[in-house]
Each structure stands twice: as C-alpha cells, then as structure tokens.
Amino acid sequence: MLVTPVAVAPAVSASAVDVVLNGIPIVRGASLAIAQGEMVAILGNNGSGKTTLMRALMGLVPHRGDIELFGTELGQFRDWGRVGYVPQRGNILVQQATAREVVASGRLGRRRAFMPESASDKAAIAEALMEVGLADRGRYPFVRLSGGQQQRVLIARALATGADLMAWDEPLAGVDRNTQDLLAGVAARLKERGTTIVMVLHELGCFRDLIDRSIILADGRVMPPGYDLHASDHLHDHDHDHPEHDHRAVHGGHEVEEHERPRTHHTGLEVG
Amino acid sequence: MEWLSLAFMQRALLAALITGVTAPAIGTFLVQRRLSLLGDGLGHLAVAGVGLAFLTGTAPLPMAVAICVLGSIGIEMLRESGRASGDVGLAILFYGGLSGGLLLAGLAGQGAGTLSGYLFGSLLTVNATDLWVIAGLGLVVLVVTLGLLPQLFTVSADEPFARSIGLPARFLNILVVTLAAITVTVSMRTVGLLLVSALMVVPVATANHIVIGFRTGLIASMGFGAVAALSGTIGSYYLNTAPGSLIVVIAIGLFALSWPVSKVLQRRQRPIIEVADAVEPATHELTEAHPHVHSENCGHLPVQHAGHVDYVHDGHRHAAHGDHYDEH
Numbered sequence: 001m002l003v004t005p006v007a008v009a010p011a012v013s014a015s016a017v018d019v020v021l022n023g024i025p026i027v028r029g030a031s032l033a034i035a036q037g038e039m040v041a042i043l044g045n046n047g048s049g050k051t052t053l054m055r056a057l058m059g060l061v062p063h064r065g066d067i068e069l070f071g072t073e074l075g076q077f078r079d080w081g082r083v084g085y086v087p088q089r090g091n092i093l094v095q096q097a098t099a100r101e102v103v104a105s106g107r108l109g110r111r112r113a114f115m116p117e118s119a120s121d122k123a124a125i126a127e128a129l130m131e132v133g134l135a136d137r138g139r140y141p142f143v144r145l146s147g148g149q150q151q152r153v154l155i156a157r158a159l160a161t162g163a164d165l166m167a168w169d170e171p172l173a174g175v176d177r178n179t180q181d182l183l184a185g186v187a188a189r190l191k192e193r194g195t196t197i198v199m200v201l202h203e204l205g206c207f208r209d210l211i212d213r214s215i216i217l218a219d220g221r222v223m224p225p226g227y228d229l230h231a232s233d234h235l236h237d238h239d240h241d242h243p244e245h246d247h248r249a250v251h252g253g254h255e256v257e258e259h260e261r262p263r264t265h266h267t268g269l270e271v272g
Numbered sequence: 273m274e275w276l277s278l279a280f281m282q283r284a285l286l287a288a289l290i291t292g293v294t295a296p297a298i299g300t301f302l303v304q305r306r307l308s309l310l311g312d313g314l315g316h317l318a319v320a321g322v323g324l325a326f327l328t329g330t331a332p333l334p335m336a337v338a339i340c341v342l343g344s345i346g347i348e349m350l351r352e353s354g355r356a357s358g359d360v361g362l363a364i365l366f367y368g369g370l371s372g373g374l375l376l377a378g379l380a381g382q383g384a385g386t387l388s389g390y391l392f393g394s395l396l397t398v399n400a401t402d403l404w405v406i407a408g409l410g411l412v413v414l415v416v417t418l419g420l421l422p423q424l425f426t427v428s429a430d431e432p433f434a435r436s437i438g439l440p441a442r443f444l445n446i447l448v449v450t451l452a453a454i455t456v457t458v459s460m461r462t463v464g465l466l467l468v469s470a471l472m473v474v475p476v477a478t479a480n481h482i483v484i485g486f487r488t489g490l491i492a493s494m495g496f497g498a499v500a501a502l503s504g505t506i507g508s509y510y511l512n513t514a515p516g517s518l519i520v521v522i523a524i525g526l527f528a529l530s531w532p533v534s535k536v537l538q539r540r541q542r543p544i545i546e547v548a549d550a551v552e553p554a555t556h557e558l559t560e561a562h563p564h565v566h567s568e569n570c571g572h573l574p575v576q577h578a579g580h581v582d583y584v585h586d587g588h589r590h591a592a593h594g595d596h597y598d599e600h
Contacts, residue, residue, distance in 0.1 A: 058436045080438030092430045093304055097486040105426035109437030114419040141484055161437060 009071025011036045011165045011196035012057055017065035019049070019056050026052040027063070028220040036070075036164075039187070039197040039210055043229055044217035050200045051088065053217065054169050057198070058085050069165070081109040084158030086168040089151055092142075099145065099153045100138035103128055106160030128156040131189075133182055148179035155186060166190060166197045172205050180206040275509050283403050284395040284505055288515065290410035291455075291462040291471060292501025296479070296493035297417045298451045299472030304428050304486070310347075310449070311469035313362060314456040317343040317369035318465050321457070322390050323376030332390065333405050336457040343369065344453035348446050393464035393516035395505060402461060409458045413451050424448060425486055462501070463516035471497055474523040481527075481534035496526055557599040559590055566590060566597070 012034040019027040027049045034040050044050040056063040059074050067074040070082065084106070094102060106128070107121045117125075129135050132152035137145065142153060151171060158166060171183055184206040190197060191210060204211055216223040223229075275281040295311075302310050321339030325332040343365065350361060377387050389397065398406070417424070427434040427444040435441045452472070459468040479492035504519030511518065564585075566572055572583040572590075582589035582600045590597040 055432070058432070060432050060435060078438065080436065083436055085433060085436035087430065087432045087436075091432070093306070094429045094486070095304065096480050096484070096489045097425070097429065098484060101425070101486050102429070105422060105429070105433070106437070108422055108426055108434075108439060111422070113423060139484065157433070167436075 008036055009068070010034055011038070011070060012198060013066075013068045014053075014057065015066045017053070017056060017063050017067060019052050019061055019063045021052065021061065026220055027056060027217075030065075030217070030220070030222045032215055032222060034196060034198055036196050037191075037194045039191050039207075039212050040199070041204060041207065041211045041214045042198065042200045042217060043202075043204075043214050045229070048217040049220040050217045051169055054167055054198070054200050058083070058167060081161060082163050082165055084161045084163030084166045086154050086158045086166075086171060088169045089147070089154060089173065092154075094142050097142050098138065099134060099140050099142050099149075099156075100125060100129065102142050102153050103138075103156045103160050106157040109161055124160050124162060128159040131159055131186055132156045146176070148175040151175045152179060152182065155183060159186070164195050166195055166199075168197070168199045170200055170202065172201065172203075172207075183207075184210065275506065280396050280398070281505075281509065283398045283400070284515070285502060287398045287403055287406050288395060288462050288501040288505040288519065289498055290406055291459040291468070292497040292499075292519075293494040294410045294413045294417075294455050295459055295463075295468060295471035296475040296497040297490060298413060298448070298455050300476050300486070300490045300493055301417075301424055301428050301448050302452060303473060303476045303480075304425075305448075308473045309469065311452060311456055311472040312466075313347075313366040314340055314344055314449075314453050315460075315465035315468050316366040316373075318453075318457045318460060319373030319387070319391070320369040320376065321373070322387065322460070322465075323373035323380070326380035326382045326386070327376045333402065333457065333461075336390075336460065337409070337454060339369075340453040340457045341450050344449040345446055348449045352442065352445065390460045391464050391466050392514055393460065393462050393467070395462050395508075395515040398461050406458050406461070409454050413455055413458070416447065416451060420444070420447070421487060421490065463519050464514075467516045467520050470520040471500070471523060474520070474527050475500065478523070478527045478530045481530035482537070496523070500526060559585075559588070559597040559599055562590070562597050566592065 010033045013032070015031045017027055017030045018025065030049075030053055042050045042053060052061060055061045057067055057069075057074075059067075059077070069077045070079065072079070092102075104117065104121070104125050107117070107124060111117070111121060126135070126138075129138050132155055134149060134152055134156065137149065142150060145153065151174075155168070155171065158168070172180060175183070187197060187207060187210055199207065199211075201207065204214070213225075216227050216229050218227070218229070299308075299311065302308060318336040318340040321336030322332045324339065325335035328335070347362060347365065374384065374387065377384075423434075423439055423444055424447070426437075427439055427441050428448065431441050431445075434444070455472070456465065456468050459465075459471065462468075463471055475493040475496035476489070478496045479489045483489050483492045500523035501519050504522045505515045507513075507522070508515035508518045564570070566583040566585075570583070572585050575582045575584060575589055580591060582591045584590075589600045591600040592598075
C-alpha cells in the first residue's frame with residue numbers, strides 16, 4: 001500500500017459515529033479513516049450495520065459523531081461531484097427511463113439547472129456506458145435489463161459523475177458471473193487512476209485481489225483488524241445468509257454455537 | 273367551422289390546449305412516483321379554495337391556487353416525515369377539502385349548481401381574465417417542468433442518489449407537488465376538478481405504451497393530452513355536452529387504441545437474455561425442417577450465449593449454422 005503524505009486529508013474519516021434508526025442503535029461508536037486512493041471493503045453479516053454506516057457517510061441518515069469527506073465536515077461538505085454513490089439496487093422507481101437516462105442523472109451534480117447536456121456531459125455518459133459494457137444498451141428501458149445489467153447501469157451512473165471517491169453498496173448482490181468479472185475490471189481501472197473506493201460487501205468475491213484492506217462490522221461496531229468474520233460460520237468456508245444464527249442468539253436455545261459473536265442487546269430487528 | 277370565429281370558442285380552445293399539455297407533463301412525475309391519484313386529491317382540496325372565494329367574494333382561481341398549493345406542501349411534508357404512509361391522513365385532508373368547499377359555498381348562498389362549473393369544468397364561460405391567468409400559470413408549469421426535467425426525474429427515481437450528488441431533494445419534491453397543485457387548479461375551468469386527474473394520468477399511460485424513454489414519454493403524453501383536449505372541446509360544441517367529460521373519454525379512447533400497439537412493440541423490444549454458461553452442446557444436432565428464418569425482429573425470444581444469439585422456438589434454442597439451425 002502506498003504511504004499517503006500527511007498533508008493530504010483522508011477521503012473519508014469518521015470518529016465515534018452512532019446511528020440510531022427508529023430508536024434502535026444500528027451503528028455504534030464507529031471510527032475509521034480511508035486514505036485517498038485506497039480501496040476498502042466494509043464487511044459484515046446481515047444486520048451488522050454496514051449499509052447504514054455507508055448511508056451515514058453519504059449524509060443520508062442522521063448521525064452523532066464526526067464524519068469528514070476530504071477533510072470537510074459532512075454538514076459543510078458541498079463538493080458532491082467528487083462522490084459517486086451506488087445505492088442498493090431495487091429501490092429505484094423508473095418504469096420508462098432508458099439506461100442512458102439513468103446514467104445521465106449522474107451528471108446533474110455538475111450540470112446547471114435549466115441548461116441542456118453539454119458536450120462533456122454527453123462524452124462522460126457514453127464513456128461510462130462503454131466502461132460497463134453497455135454501449136449498445138443506452139436506448140433500452142432500464143426495467144427490461146437483467147439484474148446484472150441494471151447493476152452495471154447504476155455503476156455507470158456513478159462513473160458518469162466523474163467522482164474520485166466511489167461508494168458502492170453491495171455491488172455484487174444478485175449479479176451474474178459475467179457482471180462480477182466486468183465490475184472487477186472497472187474497479188481495477190478506477191484504482192489505477194487513483195480513485196478511492198469504498199464498498200459494502202457481503203463477501204470479497206471478485207474484488208478479493210484488489211481490496212487493500214477490510215473494515216469489519218459486527219453488531220454495529222468496527223471490529224479490530226484481524227477479526228475473523230466467519231469464525232461463527234462453523235465449518236462452512238463460504239458465507240451466504242445464516243438467519244438462524246440470530247434466532248439462536250435471541251432464543252438462547254443453542255448459544256454454544258454462537259460463541260464467537262459479540263452478543264449485546266440482540267433484538268432480532270437489526271436493519272441491514 | 274363557424275366555431276373558429278367565435279370568441280368564446282377561441283378562448284375555450286386555448287384554455288383546453290393549455291390544460292391538455294400541462295396536466296400530462298407534471299402527471300408524468302406523479303405516475304413515476306406511483307402517486308397517480310394525488311391529482312384527484314388535490315382537486316378535492318381546490319374545492320375548498322373555490323368555496324372560500326365565494327364566501328369572501330374574491331376571484332375563485334387565485335384563491336383555489338393558494339389553498340391547493342398550501343395543501344400540497346403540507347402533504348409533501350407529511351410524506352417526507354413518513355407519517356402519511358397509511359393514506360388515511362390524506363383521505364381526511366381531501367374529503368375535508370371537498371366537504372368544506374361545499375359547505376362554504378352553501379354559506380355564501382351559492383348552490384351546488386355554481387360549484388359544478390368548477391367540479392366538471394365550464395370551458396365556454398372562460399373570460400379573457402381567466403385565460404390570462406390560465407396561460408400565465410400554465411407557462412410557469414411548463415417552463416419549470418421541462419427546464420428541470422432531469423433534476424425532477426432523478427429525485428423522483430432515486431432520492432438517496434439525488435441527495436448524494438447534492439441535488440436539493442426536499443425543494444424538488446415540494447416543487448413537484450406545487451406544480452401539480454397549480455396544474456389542477458388551472459384545469460378546473462376546462463375539465464373540472466373531479467376529472468383533471470384523468471388528464472394527468474391517462475395520456476401518460478398512453479405514451480408509455482407507445483414510446484421508450486422518460487423524456488420522450490413526457491413529450492408524447494403532452495401530444496396525446498393536446499389531441500384529447502382540442503378534439504373534446506370541438507366535439508362538445510357539436511354534441512352540446514360538457515367538454516370535460518368528452519375530453520377525458522377521448523383520452524381513454526386513445527389509451528384503449530394504444531394497447532394493441534404496445535403488444536406489438538413489446539414483442540420487438542424483448543430483452544436479450546444472457547446465458548452465463550458459455551458451453552455449446554457436445555453433439556451437433558440439427559433442427560427438423562426449418563423454413564422460418566430467425567432475425568432480430570422475428571418475434572422469437574433471443575438468448576445470448578457463447579458469443580452468438582440463439583432464438584427460442586417452441587421450447588428449443590435454435591442457433592444459426594450455415595444454411596440450417598442447430599439445437600443448442
């Protein structure tokens with residue numbers, strides 16, 4: 001990993017961040033710093049608060065504690081053109097829009113109101129579609145694309161912003177193998193250009209060789225480096241959802257199998 | 273064509289045209305947000321404004337605009353805070369508006385007859401002042417809707433993303449409902465408060481059957497809205513009926529006609545399915561006699577795999593191979 005000069009502010013820093021949603025603590029005392037140019041995965045089981053932490057970093061949910069982007073306190077941060085956020089797929093309301101229209105919305109942080117697309121907007125949109133291998137699908141309705149293609153469109157929308165900090169939330173959820181390989185290529189090229197990348201992931205998957213380090217969340221807290229996320233996964237060496245873990249923790253029937261997880265105030269209501 | 277020279281018909285046609293293009297333009301955003309019935313509710317609310325104007329002896333149109341805009345902002349604030357999710361609050365607000373309006377009009381000594389000119393429209397009594405107000409407000413709605421189309425689209429489609437690029441999401445959300453409120457009240461003399469919602473939704477649904485893309489759909493819906501509004505107004509002159517009802521019936525007729533068209537188009541625009549396994553069958557199996565030639569638009573579902581396209585044909589996948597088709 002490159003040594004970052006001290007004068008450069010971290011792309012993302014958070015200290016003692018708490019997020020409480022509907023009265024339930026989701027993120028608790030999270031502190032982290034991500035240097036510019038770093039590629040970092042935020043890992044954790046379902047309900048560990050990783051998506052909520054990313055939403056807090058994007059200023060989308062209220063938080064306590066300090067969050068800074070590029071050295072500016074989140075409340076004062078106005079340079080949103082530097083951030084390329086990819087929310088979880090599935091919450092987007094577009095019955096009619098084409099793939100290109102969705103990608104074009106990535107330019108709005110830089111485009112002035114009442115002004116048409118400039119030549120550089122058009123070039124950025126075309127380039128972003130090409131980068132994710134959908135140059136020939138621009139005029140296609142977004143909802144008619146496959147799940148993997150829709151994810152690629154959302155990544156392209158983030159690329160079109162021209163941001164130097166990417167924040168991707170579960171980019172691999174429900175995408176096919178081809179798309180995984182393609183997204184790994186996109187991430188590798190971004191990293192080469194010095195873009196900072198933060199990803200919420202369920203497993204490292206195709207990004208395994210690119211990730212500089214992982215931040216592991218468990219029960220809303222950042223775990224110390226070296227924490228074994230899968231120690232509680234028995235003999236499995238893979239990690240899909242194990243919802244029964246939470247039930248065991250709550251009901252206390254087979255607690256011996258849950259010994260590795262810090263079990264504090266389990267409600268069974270954790271939000272992902 | 274003698275109606276073209278009649279001053280009241282000229283005013284009626286202009287007012288109808290303005291409603292016909294503005295209602296679907298802002299309606300496109302309501303449909304996108306799955307708020308198709310919001311226009312109907314705002315129409316109910318505007319009745320309270322009309323009733324209040326009767327009671328205070330002021331002009332109905334500006335008063336209805338004011339009440340409706342205030343109400344729409346209140347609704348958006350409720351939605352944002354997540355407290356209106358149950359719909360019941362909205363229903364109470366809307367029916368409160370309708371009953372309050374009827375009550376106020378009654379207190380002002382105006383019967384339901386006067387009010388019906390606003391509930392169902394009375395295009396032929398639009399005077400020059402009304403027309404100026406309608407034209408001015410319609411212009412504002414169109415300029416803002418078309419000028420901020422990408423911003424309004426983005427915040428309606430994906431609010432977290434819109435906020436992450438620094439768009440003023442809250443302002444834009446309020447703008448959409450405010451523009452909808454203005455459109456509803458501007459339309460009360462043309463199609464009437466009870467039917468305006470139809471013009472905000474039906475031409476949008478028609479356009480979505482026929483064209484692809486959000487922007488294209490919005491422009492096309494304005495076209496359908498204009499056709500329905502103008503033909504309905506002219507038709508009502510000959511049939512001697514209320515224009516509002518005919519305008520909406522024509523809009524629904526256009527929608528019905530667009531249905532078969534959309535079925536044909538859908539066959540052509542089916543997505544190409546990508547099959548991840550890039551394995552071709554080990555054996556070379558020819559299809560049976562196959563006079564049909566597959567092509568991009570032949571109607572058979574294309575499946576992309578291993579660098580070529582198969583066509584699904586009666587449960588088989590056919591791949592072109594020289595002068596014949598293989599089973600894949």
